[in-house]
Amino acid sequence: MTRLFNEPSAFSDELAEGFVAANPAYVRKVPGGVVRATKTAGGSVAVVVGGGSGHYPAFAGLVGRGMAHGAAMGNIFASPSAHQVYDVARAAEHGGGVILSFGNYAGDVLHFGQAAERLNAEGIRTEIVTVTDDVASAPPDEIAKRRGIAGDLTVFKVAGAAADAGYDFDEVVRVARQANDRTRSFGVAFAGCTLPGADEPLFTVPEGRMSLGLGIHGEPGISEADIPTADGLADLFVDKLLAERPDGADARVAAVLNGLGTVKYEELFVVYRRVSKRLADAGLTIVEPEVGELCTSLDMAGASLTLCWLDDELERLWTAPADAPAFRKGSMGDAQMDDARGTAVSASAEIPAASEESRRVVPLLLDVLRAIRQVTIDGSQEFGRIDAVAGDGDHGIGMERGARAGVDAAESAASAGAGAGTVLQWAADAWADKAGGTSGALWGVLLGAVAQTFGDTEAVHRRDAATALEAGTDAVMRLGKAELGDKTMVDVLVPFSQAVTDRIGAGNTAAEAWTAGAAVADAAAAATADLTPKIGRARPLADKSIGTPDAGAVSLARIVGAVAAVLNDARNDSQQGENA
Ligand SMILES: Nc1ncnc2c1ncn2[C@@H]1O[C@H](COP(=O)(O)OP(=O)(O)O)[C@@H](O)[C@H]1O
Numbered sequence: 001m002t003r004l005f006n007e008p009s010a011f012s013d014e015l016a017e018g019f020v021a022a023n024p025a026y027v028r029k030v031p032g033g034v035v036r037a038t039k040t041a042g043g044s045v046a047v048v049v050g051g052g053s054g055h056y057p058a059f060a061g062l063v064g065r066g067m068a069h070g071a072a073m074g075n076i077f078a079s080p081s082a083h084q085v086y087d088v089a090r091a092a093e094h095g096g097g098v099i100l101s102f103g104n105y106a107g108d109v110l111h112f113g114q115a116a117e118r119l120n121a122e123g124i125r126t127e128i129v130t131v132t133d134d135v136a137s138a139p140p141d142e143i144a145k146r147r148g149i150a151g152d153l154t155v156f157k158v159a160g161a162a163a164d165a166g167y168d169f170d171e172v173v174r175v176a177r178q179a180n181d182r183t184r185s186f187g188v189a190f191a192g193c194t195l196p197g198a199d200e201p202l203f204t205v206p207e208g209r210m211s212l213g214l215g216i217h218g219e220p221g222i223s224e225a226d227i228p229t230a231d232g233l234a235d236l237f238v239d240k241l242l243a244e245r246p247d248g249a250d251a252r253v254a255a256v257l258n259g260l261g262t263v264k265y266e267e268l269f270v271v272y273r274r275v276s277k278r279l280a281d282a283g284l285t286i287v288e289p290e291v292g293e294l295c296t297s298l299d300m301a302g303a304s305l306t307l308c309w310l311d312d313e314l315e316r317l318w319t320a321p322a323d324a325p326a327f328r329k330g331s332m333g334d335a336q337m338d339d340a341r342g343t344a345v346s347a348s349a350e351i352p353a354a355s356e357e358s359r360r361v362v363p364l365l366l367d368v369l370r371a372i373r374q375v376t377i378d379g380s381q382e383f384g385r386i387d388a389v390a391g392d393g394d395h396g397i398g399m400e401r402g403a404r405a406g407v408d409a410a411e412s413a414a415s416a417g418a419g420a421g422t423v424l425q426w427a428a429d430a431w432a433d434k435a436g437g438t439s440g441a442l443w444g445v446l447l448g449a450v451a452q453t454f455g456d457t458e459a460v461h462r463r464d465a466a467t468a469l470e471a472g473t474d475a476v477m478r479l480g481k482a483e484l485g486d487k488t489m490v491d492v493l494v495p496f497s498q499a500v501t502d503r504i505g506a507g508n509t510a511a512e513a514w515t516a517g518a519a520v521a522d523a524a525a526a527a528t529a530d531l532t533p534k535i536g537r538a539r540p541l542a543d544k545s546i547g548t549p550d551a552g553a554v555s556l557a558r559i560v561g562a563v564a565a566v567l568n569d570a571r572n573d574s575q576q577g578e579n580a
């Protein structure tokens with residue numbers, strides 16, 4: 001149970017504030033997260049990490065000398081937005097380029113990817129290193145699909161040490177990827193975690209049982225077993241990981257026995273006693289092990305073991321001194337504070353000139369956006385419950401956060417005289433920024449593509465609605481790379497967009513076309529229940545997901561229905577106006 005909070009929606013911002021207040025010698029707040037408060041040598045590569053909040057000390061607790069240079073801090077269990085990542089990277093970079101490193105989750109991949117594109121376009125050399133250590137989340141022949149869990153630590157540590165040792169950009173990327181290739185983790189959970197303000201945990205495990213192959217966002221494990229003794233758990237961990245020993249690995253390993261939130265250090269030590277013995281029996285030498293909480297999942301009761309098979313270079317970097325709020329090793333000497341660096345990085349947007357025709361559609365667009373917001377408020381709990389079956393339960397919160405921010409931004413743009421395109425673009429940017437997560441990125445590009453199609457100078461006709469939907473569908477599929485049948489919002493978007501295009505082509509009004517499209521969307525969303533997820537958070541829990549529709553598909557269908565209602569109301573109003 002997360003007992004101590006004020007407003008649940010303010011939890012991640014408030015914890016960031018408190019974290020910075022508690023660690024002024026280490027970190028400084030910047031838009032989107034934190035950067036080192038200490039000086040870094042000019043020309044160094046910057047290692048910027050990040051992810052959702054709720055995993056402390058990942059990610060902000062690992063910012064400091066010898067470790068990361070900055071951390072983008074998302075909402076609880078939701079990736080930070082591209083905007084946040086960009087801002088943190090700009091504040092952290094020192095002229096040697098930026099390595100963005102994070103656990104392999106769809107939302108993080110999309111947002112960090114967009115930030116990398118922007119940084120590279122601005123001439124800041126940026127490369128991504130995803131962490132894929134969780135052996136439970138995909139088989140060895142699909143290793144790149146694996147999630148990142150406590151193995152974040154070994155990858156960030158190696159990358160940060162290399163950057164501070166003066167390695168050049170390509171060399172930091174090389175050793176960080178090498179560390180990831182050599183890192184494997186496996187975890188179990190005895191009880192799920194509860195989001196601040198929620199009454200129920202995201203999942204439960206029957207008394208006396210444990211969930212094997214946990215996710216760090218309250219995703220249930222992939223199978224269940226009786227809770228063994230401490231030695232039994234150690235054996236399970238070691239057997240799983242020894243079976244995954246990378247090809248060509250030497251006999252020296254970094255070992256991390258990680259508590260997920262409510263397992264006591266004492267219990268971890270009892271388990272570690274046996275882990276160390278078993279590894280020694282297997283002929284392995286453990287190098288500077290870590291036992292404690294290094295990557296958590298709020299109050300989840302659980303533990304994981306990580307092994308990183310070291311070579312000489314990785315060992316040197318793993319054992320190099322480090323000094324971060326939650327990770328200290330060796331002795332680094334006195335730090336010099338970095339007072340001089342500025343923080344403001346994102347330019348504020350201007351309102352481009354708009355034509356009268358373009359502005360004429362803005363009131364209707366605002367009604368549409370407000371209706372979308374209402375759907376996300378009304379459906380927040382339900383979308384979250386659907387998402388929790390095989391995901392992390394945050395789909396409702398994320399959609400609501402995004403839609404609320406989108407409406408606020410659109411209203412500001414409209415009151416400053418913006419045209420249709422800019423109103424929607426502001427909504428798109430604010431949605432992606434405040435929602436984070438996979439759906440935040442996807443709704444950002446969806447609305448952004450509609451905004452581009454509408455523009456600020458031409459009147460918006462019903463054919464433009466169909467063109468905009470097609471552009472939005474393309475943008476979502478290009479960014480998310482999901483195909484039809486993968487069990488995502490794409491399974492609704494494609495048939496819905498097609499239905500609207502067909503109806504408009506046949507001479508229907510926009511309201512008629514959307515009404516017909518809404519029926520198609522409802523049926524398509526319901527049909528996702530039979531599908532097996534092939535992408536996104538639910539993929540490792542495919543069997544659990546069968547029988548439940550996809551959360552993003554359901555929320556999209558609900559939104560389409562609400563938009564159809566707004567268009568029908570608008571049409572009835574204008575007909576009454578004509579009759580009067
Ligand atoms: N690659 C993808 N392409 C399109 N939609 C996706 C993709 N991955 C996930 N989704 C959609 O996003 C929804 C989850 O959104 P959200 O809760 O924000 O995700 P997460 O918490 O997993 O980042 C899924 O139900 C699915 O509809």
Ligand SMILES: O=C(COP(=O)(O)O)[C@@H](O)CO
Nearest residue numbers: 051052077078079105107437
């Ligand atoms: O939750 C995280 C990112 O996952 P999403 O795919 O955005 O839900 C984060 O905590 C892990 O980095």
